[in-house]
Amino acid sequence: MEIWFLGTGAGRPMKHRNVTSIALRLPDPDCSLWMFDAGEGTQHQLMHTPLKLNKLEALFVTHLHGDHTYGIPGLLSTRSYVGGNGPLQLFGPPGIREMIETALTLSSTRIDYEITYHEVSEGIVYKTERYTVEALPLEHRVPCFGYRITECESPGKLNVERLRQLGVPAGPLFGRIKKGEDITLPDGTLVRAADAAGKPQCGRIITIAGDTKPCDNALRLAQNADLLVHEATFAAGQEEKAHLYGHSTTVEAATTARNANAKKLIMTHFSTRFVDEDLAGLEEEARTIFPESYAAHDLYHIEIPRPKE
Known part of the structure; x- marks a missing residue:
C-alpha cells in the first residue's frame, strides 16, 4: 500500500506546489487507485508518477472548495481516454453530484463509464471485501468530511x-x-x-482529514491509525488566524496525532506564505509534540507497512 501527495498547497497553486490531491495505491490483489480530492492540475501531477489513471476506482472528496475540486471534471474526462472504462465510485458532501454533472454537461464532456455518486453523511460510506471507509464531519467553513480507511485482517501464511x-x-x-x-x-x-496457518495479519488504518480546525471528530477518525494525514495550513502561534478560516496549525495537527495514538503524521495543505525551504521548520514544530511528524511536498510518497504485532 502506497500513498502519494499530488498537491500539498492551500488555496491556489504555486510554482512548486500544487493544490490538494492525495492518491492511495492499494496492494495486491486489488492494485487499484483511490484518490482523495482533486484540485486544479491534478491530472498533470499524475503524469509525474507511475500511477495509472485507468486504475482509478474511487474518488473521495472532502469538501467543495475549488482547491479540492476544480481538477475533477478534467480527471474524469481523461479517464475515458486512457482505458478507464470500469465503474467509478465518487463520494463527497451534498452538492457533489450537481457540481460535477453541471460541469460535465455544460462542457459537453462524454464519459464512457458509469459514475455512482454518494453524497456522504456520518458513518460507513463504502465497504469492499477488504476495506471499510468511514466518514465523519469536520469543522470548516463549509461542510467537510474526513475519511478513515480500515483494511481487513488478512490470512496468515500457510505452513x-x-x-x-x-x-x-x-x-x-x-x-x-x-x-x-x-x-x-x-x-x-x-x-x-x-x-x-500463521496468525492473521492485522490490517492498516489510514486517516485523511479534510480542511478542519481541531475537533473531536478528527480525533475519532485518527484513533490508533497507522497513518494520519492532517492539514497544517498555518504555523505554531497562528492559531487565531487558522481557526478564523477553519484550519489548523502544525502543533495542532501533531496534538491530534499524539492524542489519537497514531503511529505517523504527514502534514499537508500548507499556506502560500510558506515556501519549500520552510517545510523543515514546520516539521520541527510538529515534532516537539509528536516525533513521528513529517511535512509532505508535491510528489512525496511512502509505503504504508502492515502493523507489527
Whole structure:
C-alpha cells in the first residue's frame, strides 16, 4: 500500500506546489487507485508518477472548495481516454453530484463509464471485501468530511510442509485452510486451520482529514491509525488566524496525532506564505509534540507497512 501527495498547497497553486490531491495505491490483489480530492492540475501531477489513471476506482472528496475540486471534471474526462472504462465510485458532501454533472454537461464532456455518486453523511460510506471507509464531519467553513480507511485482517501464511505431512492435497483445500476453515480429509482426519496457518495479519488504518480546525471528530477518525494525514495550513502561534478560516496549525495537527495514538503524521495543505525551504521548520514544530511528524511536498510518497504485532 502506497500513498502519494499530488498537491500539498492551500488555496491556489504555486510554482512548486500544487493544490490538494492525495492518491492511495492499494496492494495486491486489488492494485487499484483511490484518490482523495482533486484540485486544479491534478491530472498533470499524475503524469509525474507511475500511477495509472485507468486504475482509478474511487474518488473521495472532502469538501467543495475549488482547491479540492476544480481538477475533477478534467480527471474524469481523461479517464475515458486512457482505458478507464470500469465503474467509478465518487463520494463527497451534498452538492457533489450537481457540481460535477453541471460541469460535465455544460462542457459537453462524454464519459464512457458509469459514475455512482454518494453524497456522504456520518458513518460507513463504502465497504469492499477488504476495506471499510468511514466518514465523519469536520469543522470548516463549509461542510467537510474526513475519511478513515480500515483494511481487513488478512490470512496468515500457510505452513505448506505441515499440510503435506497431514496429507492435504494442494489446491482448493489449501485456500479454505488459509481462510481459517477447518477441513476433514476423506480418511476422517480433521485438519485445523490454526495448526497449519500463521496468525492473521492485522490490517492498516489510514486517516485523511479534510480542511478542519481541531475537533473531536478528527480525533475519532485518527484513533490508533497507522497513518494520519492532517492539514497544517498555518504555523505554531497562528492559531487565531487558522481557526478564523477553519484550519489548523502544525502543533495542532501533531496534538491530534499524539492524542489519537497514531503511529505517523504527514502534514499537508500548507499556506502560500510558506515556501519549500520552510517545510523543515514546520516539521520541527510538529515534532516537539509528536516525533513521528513529517511535512509532505508535491510528489512525496511512502509505503504504508502492515502493523507489527
